[in-house]
Amino acid sequence: MKKSILLFMGLTLLAFFGKAQAPKENSLLWEITAPGQAKPSYLFGTIHLICPADFSLSDSLKIAVAKTEQIALEVDMDDPGMMATMMKTMNMKDGNELKKLFSETEYSRLAQFYKDSVGIGLAMFEKAKPFVLMGPLFNSVLACQPQSYEMSLVELAGKQKSEVIGLETLEEQMAIFDTIPYKDQVKMIVMMIDSLPQARKEFKALVELYKKQDVNGLYQMTMKSEFGMEGNEELMLFDRNKKWIPRIQKSMAEKPTFFAVGAAHLGGEKGVIALLRKEGYKVRAIR
Template sequence: MKIGSFVVSLLLIASIVSAQNAPKENSLLWEISGKGLTRPSYLFGTIHLICPADFLLSDSLKNAVSKTRQLALEIDMDDPGLMGAMTKTMFMADGKTLQGILTEKQYTQLSQFYKDSLGMDIISFGRAKPFMMMGPMFNKILGCEPQSYEISLMGLAVKQKSEVIGLETIEEQMAIFDTIPYNRQAEMLLTMIEKLPETKSEFHDLVELYKKQDLQSLYNLTLKSEFGMDGQDEVMLFQRNQNWIKRIDKIVHEKPTFIAVGAAHLGGEKGVIALLRKDGFKIRAVGR
């Protein structure tokens, strides 16, 4: 009984410590210090696509970038071999095709939507993994020509001659999608189309939370979304967060680094901020 009580107490203490490491402040920009660093690095939560009217590169963000000597994104978007690597990993295995994994009715529905709403023929996606088809839909969902924080940050890095690196390879990132069966990926795509008003509403809510810099609510919405994680949060979020910590530890000790990853990766007890704190770093909110 005493041993059992002791174990329960340890688990409770571990849970409390873990919760204390999770970020509580509303902020997208964080300073990384401690653990022997002579100069701080910075961590920023992005939203991969956003309308220009909602896009902001603040003075505090630009100032943080100027204090660093390299930019770390989820993948190295400056790599000249990126497109070639994407081409190799974008197709379904075993010769499977979109038409082969969908019913005739589903294929017709998808084909009609892309033709009428996006002006595209889905024949060009023939063997592509269904997730690859979500990209062209974002203009329709957002109602604008979206802007990218990653590309804008790369522009700032190039101006100050900072190196651009990735926390993972495109092969590692694409392998994540392979954990979700192709037919399930296609069903998620069809759900987004069938529930387009709800999809638009959810993305609007996501953008509003992002503008408020509310990491915890962004994290919660991402986990419960029927258009996103689909129960794959362990692989698509938590496991990647854990993989990044050793890589972040290494690069920030090499040179001051501005790290930019999707904002959903920052919040929660298994988020990058909590994991870095657990690893011995001091993480301080700077504000966007």
Template structure:
């Protein structure tokens, strides 16, 4: 009897495991159509890369068409919010008055300060109490060796031209709170590592851009998961938890009007990615090529 029960449980595990795996997107595509029975018009999901050199930036006709067919654009955050900068200033600092100098050695601090002064054009004086991951933005500008372009800001401009509302899947306060969940020392360590390993970091970013241009979201997901510069050990906090939290918000927005969703491409792939989670909720998510 025990063998039969265990065999049955094994079959059930295989069945549900295969069913879950079937939801994972295998196609190479950055733009996806979201539909469901009873839904008058489809919505769309687009995977962005937050910073990219202009030579690699592409705004396809299919993407422009999807935006035109939508009633609003939803980004990870509302990039069109006039109060965004003020909110950022309120939530940028580490808790309990922690300062960067207490997280790294004196030589590392001097190295970091020198790098920011020489390569970014600003010292650390104004960022002494800022959550270390905040430093990563200007640092990536230096790693890219170009004046980067942003898909998010381009979509905001498209929305303005079409008098379309821009909304966010999460509030800025929510996103900044994530950086309180990851030890500040760990964040600072990643920043130092990026500076010390710039050739390696640049190579990884080039690999990421190459995968992005091939629209290989599975490859992007895999590379993001093994990256030493952000997600290592933090995938649950920075990726999976947010994906899960977004799904009911996406459902609500789709129920109100056809929406063009744009989130980082790493959020699309994998068993816990946005596409798989939407499919689990009964949505048909198909690539737009």
């Protein structure tokens, strides 16, 4: 009986400890201080594509970037070989083709939609992993020429002659989409095309949460999205978060670093902030 009580108390404390590490403050920008390290690094949550009217680089972000010596994105977007690597890694394995993943009717409808609404033909994507098609599809969801926080950070890095590095390689990132069944990726694309008004509504709500800097709200909405993880949370979020921690620690130890990753990676008990706190790092919100 005593053992059962002790076990219950231990599990309760572990659950409480895990929740205590998750961020409660509303902020996209965080200062990270390592034990015994004088100069802090910074962590920023991005939204990968956003309309210019909703885009903003705050003074506090620019000051944080200026205090660092390198910028770490999910992948090194300053790599001159990035496009060549993308071309090598974007195709499906085993000679798969888009036509094999759709019925003839579905494929014709998809091709017509991309031609009429996206402005591109499917021929160039015939062998590409279906998830690659999500990029151009977002132009239809956003109804604007989107702006990128990542590319703006690359520009800031160039101005102050800071190095740009990646927390993972493009090969690692693209390999994720070989582990998610291609037919599941196809379903996500068809679902978004069939539910564009709902997708626009959801993305608008996501942007509002982003502007409020509500990292936990962003995390929760990403987890519940009908157009997002589809049961692949471990692969898309949690495994990557865990993999990034030692790489963040190494980069911080070398020089003050400004880390920028998708905002959905920050919130929750398995998010980057909670994982860093569990490693003994002080992570403080900056507004």
